Amino acid sequence: MKKNDGIIIGAILVLAVIIYFTQQWQNRVDENNKLYVEIYVNNELYDRSPLNIDKEVVIETDGGINVVKIENQSVVMKESNCPNKICMKTGHIHKPGSTIVCLPHQVYVQIVGDDNEGEDLDAISE
Ligand SMILES: [Zn+2]
Numbered sequence: 001m002k003k004n005d006g007i008i009i010g011a012i013l014v015l016a017v018i019i020y021f022t023q024q025w026q027n028r029v030d031e032n033n034k035l036y037v038e039i040y041v042n043n044e045l046y047d048r049s050p051l052n053i054d055k056e057v058v059i060e061t062d063g064g065i066n067v068v069k070i071e072n073q074s075v076v077m078k079e080s081n082c083p084n085k086i087c088m089k090t091g092h093i094h095k096p097g098s099t100i101v102c103l104p105h106q107v108y109v110q111i112v113g114d115d116n117e118g119e120d121l122d123a124i125s126e
Helices: 003-032 119-125
Strands: 035-041 044-050 055-060 065-071 074-080 099-102 107-113
Touching: 035 055, 035 065, 044 055, 065 107, 074 099, 074 107
Parallel strands: none
Antiparallel strands: 035 044, 035 107, 055 065, 065 074, 099 107
């Protein structure tokens, strides 16, 4: 009559173990593969922050204002008073190489891997 309880508890335990190891694995991946958020304004580096911190960057340009938000290992253009709002519609990005572009304000947000700026890459592209 209480057989099902044991099965449910067992299933929860198995699930907990799976979640635990998944998180451990994710933490290790994050350590090995550090990602950074680079924000360019008018083709000049404005800000560079690790992707794994929570941060808000306010960018004021001649054209207006942009607010870039880094949270939960992803980046989003939280606010912009540009006319087309394409940058805000891009939504959250979290993979290396992903970009958010605000053309009217000349603001460019990009996720880069830590090893993107090494000699290795140059050697390969030569
Ligand atoms: Zn925009």
